[in-house]
Each structure stands twice: as structure tokens, then as C-alpha cells.
Amino acid sequence: MTKQTILIIEDEKDIRELLVYNLRKDGYAILDSGDGKEGLDMARSKLPDLILLDLMLPGLDGLSVCRELERGANTASIPVIMLTAKGEEMDRVVGLELGADDYMVKPFSVRELLLRIRNILKRHVQAAAGGSLSRHGLSLDPGAHKAAVEGVSIDLTATEFRLLENMLRHAGQVRSREQLLDDVWGYHFEGYARTVDTHMRRLRAKLGAAADLLETVRGVGYRFKD
Amino acid sequence: MTKQTILIIEDEKDIRELLVYNLRKDGYAILDSGDGKEGLDMARSKLPDLILLDLMLPGLDGLSVCRELERGANTASIPVIMLTAKGEEMDRVVGLELGADDYMVKPFSVRELLLRIRNILKRHVQAAAGGSLSRHGLSLDPGAHKAAVEGVSIDLTATEFRLLENMLRHAGQVRSREQLLDDVWGYHFEGYARTVDTHMRRLRAKLGAAADLLETVRGVGYRFKD
DNA sequence: TTTTTTTATGACAGAGTTGTGACGTTTGCA
DNA sequence: TGCAAACGTCACAACTCTGTCATAAAAAAA
Numbered sequence: 001m002t003k004q005t006i007l008i009i010e011d012e013k014d015i016r017e018l019l020v021y022n023l024r025k026d027g028y029a030i031l032d033s034g035d036g037k038e039g040l041d042m043a044r045s046k047l048p049d050l051i052l053l054d055l056m057l058p059g060l061d062g063l064s065v066c067r068e069l070e071r072g073a074n075t076a077s078i079p080v081i082m083l084t085a086k087g088e089e090m091d092r093v094v095g096l097e098l099g100a101d102d103y104m105v106k107p108f109s110v111r112e113l114l115l116r117i118r119n120i121l122k123r124h125v126q127a128a129a130g131g132s133l134s135r136h137g138l139s140l141d142p143g144a145h146k147a148a149v150e151g152v153s154i155d156l157t158a159t160e161f162r163l164l165e166n167m168l169r170h171a172g173q174v175r176s177r178e179q180l181l182d183d184v185w186g187y188h189f190e191g192y193a194r195t196v197d198t199h200m201r202r203l204r205a206k207l208g209a210a211a212d213l214l215e216t217v218r219g220v221g222y223r224f225k226d
Numbered sequence: 227m228t229k230q231t232i233l234i235i236e237d238e239k240d241i242r243e244l245l246v247y248n249l250r251k252d253g254y255a256i257l258d259s260g261d262g263k264e265g266l267d268m269a270r271s272k273l274p275d276l277i278l279l280d281l282m283l284p285g286l287d288g289l290s291v292c293r294e295l296e297r298g299a300n301t302a303s304i305p306v307i308m309l310t311a312k313g314e315e316m317d318r319v320v321g322l323e324l325g326a327d328d329y330m331v332k333p334f335s336v337r338e339l340l341l342r343i344r345n346i347l348k349r350h351v352q353a354a355a356g357g358s359l360s361r362h363g364l365s366l367d368p369g370a371h372k373a374a375v376e377g378v379s380i381d382l383t384a385t386e387f388r389l390l391e392n393m394l395r396h397a398g399q400v401r402s403r404e405q406l407l408d409d410v411w412g413y414h415f416e417g418y419a420r421t422v423d424t425h426m427r428r429l430r431a432k433l434g435a436a437a438d439l440l441e442t443v444r445g446v447g448y449r450f451k452d
Numbered sequence: 453t454t455t456t457t458t459t460a461t462g463a464c465a466g467a468g469t470t471g472t473g474a475c476g477t478t479t480g481c482a
Numbered sequence: 483t484g485c486a487a488a489c490g491t492c493a494c495a496a497c498t499c500t501g502t503c504a505t506a507a508a509a510a511a512a
Contacts, residue, residue, distance in 0.1 A: 102337040145400040158445030
């Protein structure tokens with residue numbers, strides 16, 4: 001699960017910093033710009049997973065940015081949440097002129113914004129991602145958070161599940177400890193590489209006879225048997 | 227499957243156009259009226275699948291329209307979402323007692339409205355098709371707001387019922403506390419995730435022997451046994 | 453072989469999560 | 483108005499999970 005990127009286009013510094021801080025804390029990678037034109041360029045070059053867009057902007061106003069995004073083949077599908085100050089006649093604007101996915105009126109609840117972002121991203125991700133994974137008698141169902149070996153279900157903790165899922169999604173590929181720390185634990189985790197070893201051991205113990213599905217690649221990392 | 231029809235009864239032109247535009251984009255067939263009396267007539271003659279009804283209306287006010295709809299044999303089962311301006315003393319109970327399925331306070335998020343509409347329509351379709359949900363000896367009848375374990379009925383409060391219903395509708399899937407807060411409590415709930423725990427406990431207590439149908443998935447959320 | 457490097461294992465403490473009882477507030481109702 | 487039910491919040495204890503470290507084992511290199 002790679003970190004998702006959110007682009008914030010907002011000229012008010014205080015609000016931008018508030019958003020950057022909270023979104024970063026929530027585990028997103030953040031790009032930000034205080035200018036409409038620059039923000040649009042960033043959107044086109046970085047292709048973020050979601051855009052928070054202020055309506056009133058220097059350079060190029062929010063509506064125009066939105067319209068331009070809609071026009072680009074690569075940017076049209078990026079969900080946009082509009083931010084507006086109270087009294088900016090939002091209803092008409094958002095609804096009639098373009099396809100923002102949602103909008104929030106300032107001052108808004110950060111928590112509510114986070115929830116909406118999560119929901120919107122989830123929907124977009126789910127549209128892309130598939131169902132359950134299985135290989136060599138091991139099956140994982142991420143939605144149900146259930147795992148089974150040869151049909152016999154096994155209990156995994158949250159971390160173990162994420163680790164095994166990541167290995168399975170990259171079956172046949174060697175995964176370095178660093179990659180695993182990034183993907184499973186997250187970029188922010190300043191961990192000890194041996195942590196991965198420990199969890200591999202725990203996973204192997206729980207996998208029982210299927211333990212050898214997790215192969216050690218000495219000097220490199222681990223690999224899920226192809 | 228034919229397009230579902232939504233009737234909008236709202237006198238403010240801007241809002242009406244906002245709704246027409248967005249709902250049409252979402253794939254619904256739209257009827258609209260700016261007058262209470264006319265709207266009621268349209269409802270009776272066209273029998274839409276859902277009605278968005280403003281509270282303050284010329285001709286005939288929203289509550290009266292709602293009451294009339296409830297009275298008609300053909301219109302009583304049509305779900306109604308009430309729209310009210312902030313400050314218009316809209317007692318939820320009054321509206322809900324009159325048969326409104328939900329209500330939203332202006333200015334509202336178009337996206338949220340669309341979600342609610344989708345949910346309500348889905349529920350109505352399901353209610354018409356099958357009726358009650360049941361699994362593993364637990365049965366729920368959302369229409370009647372009744373629950374039973376092994377045929378023995380149990381009393382659930384409104385929140386408990388919604389929570390259990392949500393779990394049951396996603397049986398086998400892990401539901402995070404955030405998802406549950408969103409779905410069961412709503413976007414605007416600035417709550418504490420422990421609230422979910424507490425309600426799970428209350429549900430389990432009422433479920434008695436069937437308490438283990440609600441499984442804890444540590445570090446992730448809860449899951450209704452598949 | 454011996455030495456060095458890398459990985460596996462066992463133990464452990466602290467961090468985090470959940471269940472529970474209690475309490476205060478709100479809401480509906482008599 | 484007062485009461486009871488429903489609901490959200492909180493504090494706390496029990497428990498699980500998880501990262502870290504020391505050490506053993508294994509593999510590779512010398």
C-alpha cells in the first residue's frame with residue numbers, strides 16, 4: 001500500500017499549514033501550492049490522488065483550475081474537493097459549472113474533511129483494486145481480513161496480515177527489508193531492519209507447513225515463492 | 227433496470243437547478259416543481275421513486291405535502307428527504323413522524339445528499355425485494371425495526387439497530403471504527419472512536435448467546451461473522 | 453578450517469488496543 | 483416538571499501486539 005498523495009491549492013497560509021499538518025499526520029504525502037497556475041502545473045506533473053482546491057485564488061481561480069483539470073486526460077479522473085469561504089455563493093458554482101466531487105465551507109471541521117477524503121479515496125481505490133488473493137494453498141481476503149492455508153483459517157495480527165498481503169501481492173519478487181518497512185510499516189517508521197525478520201518468523205510459525213512460502217534471499221531480503 | 231425518478235419540490239431556483247444538474251449527472255430522471263400544490267400533484271400522477279421536499283414552500287408547505295403523501299395509498303411508501311434552511315425550526319421528529327426518511331439542512335454538501343439518496347433508494351429496493359436480513363440465527367427487519375435471535379425478539383435502540391444493520395449488511399467484511407462512525411453516526415459526528423466499542427458491548431449484551439457474531443478484529447475493527 | 457557476515461530465535465518491556473463499569477448529558481414521555 | 487431511557491464520554495485494568503536486543507545458528511567468505 002503506497003502512500004497516497006494529496007495536492008493542496010490554497011493561498012491562505014494558515015489554512016494551508018493546518019491542512020498540511022493534519023493530512024501528513026494522517027499518513028498522506030502532501031504537495032501544496034498557494035497559486036492557481038502553479039497548482040495546476042503541479043497537478044499535471046505529479047498526478048496526485050486527490051486535490052483540495054480553494055475557490056478564491058491568485059493567478060488562476062479555483063473554478064478555472066477545476067475546468068482545466070477536467071479537460072486533461074490524465075487529470076480528469078482525479079477527485080477534487082472544493083474549499084470555499086462562507087458567503088462565496090457556493091451552491092450554484094460547484095453544482096452547475098463543474099464536477100468537483102465535494103466541497104466544504106470554511107471554517108470546516110478538519111475531522112470531517114479527513115473523513116470525506118478517506119471515503120473518496122477509498123471509493124477510488126476500491127474501483128481499481130480486486131478481491132481476494134491466493135497462491136500455493138495460501139489465501140488472503142483483505143476485505144474480511146481473513147487468511148487460510150489449504151482452507152484452514154489462521155489468525156494473523158494486523159501487522160502480520162499487512163506484511164503477508166504485501167509479500168503476496170509481489171509474489172516471486174524479492175522484497176528488501178527497506179521496501180517492506182516502507183510499504184507495510186509506512187514511510188514515517190524509523191525502524192530497525194531486524195523488525196522485519198522478527199515478523200517473518202512469526203508469520204512462518206503461523207503458516208506452519210506453508211512456512212517455506214516465505215523464502216529468505218540472503219543479503220537481499222525475502223521473497224514469496226512464485 | 228430503468229432509470230429511477232426523483233421529484234424535487236423546491237422554490238429557490240438556484241438550489242433547484244443545483245439539484246437537477248447533479249442528480250441528472252448521477253443518472254436519475256428528474257421531475258421538479260417550485261410549488262407545493264403542484265409538486266404534490268406531480269407526485270400523485272408520476273409516482274417518483276424518491277422526493278426531495280423543501281420545508282418552506284409557496285402554495286402548500288412541506289409538512290402538509292408530506293402528510294398528504296402519507297395519506298395516499300400509492301404515495302405513502304415513497305421515501306422523502308426534507309430540505310430545510312438553517313434556523314427554520316425543523317424538528318427532526320416532526321419530519322420523521324410524518325414519514326420523511328431523512329432530512330438535510332441547507333447549505334448541504336451535494337455529495338452527501340447524493341450518498342443519502344443512493345442509500346435510501348438501495349434500502350427501498352432491498353425492502354421491496356426481500357425484506358428482512360438474516361444470518362446465523364439473527365434476523366433484522368429494517369422496515370419494522372425489529373430484531374430477533376433464533377426467533378426470540380430482542381429490543382434494540384435506534385443506534386444499536388443501525389449499527390447492527392450496518393454490520394449485517396457488510397457481513398464477513400471488516401468494518402473499521404471510522405467506517406462505522408461515517409455510516410452509522412454520519413459525517414458530522416465529531417466523535418470518539420470508543421463510542422463504537424461501547425455500542426458493540428451493548429449490542430453483544432443484548433444478543434446474549436449470539437454475541438460472538440460480532441467479532442473483534444484487533445487493530446482493524448469489527449466483523450460480523452460470515 | 454576459521455572468520456565474518458547474515459539470519460533466526462527467544463525473551464522482554466513498553467506501547468497500544470479493547471472491554472468494562474461508571475458517570476453526565478440529552479431526549480422523549482408521563 | 484420530573485423521570486427514565488438512550489447515548490456519548492471517560493478512566494482504568496487486562497490483555498495483546500510489537501519493536502528491540504542478546505544470543506544462537508547458519509551461510510558465505512577467507
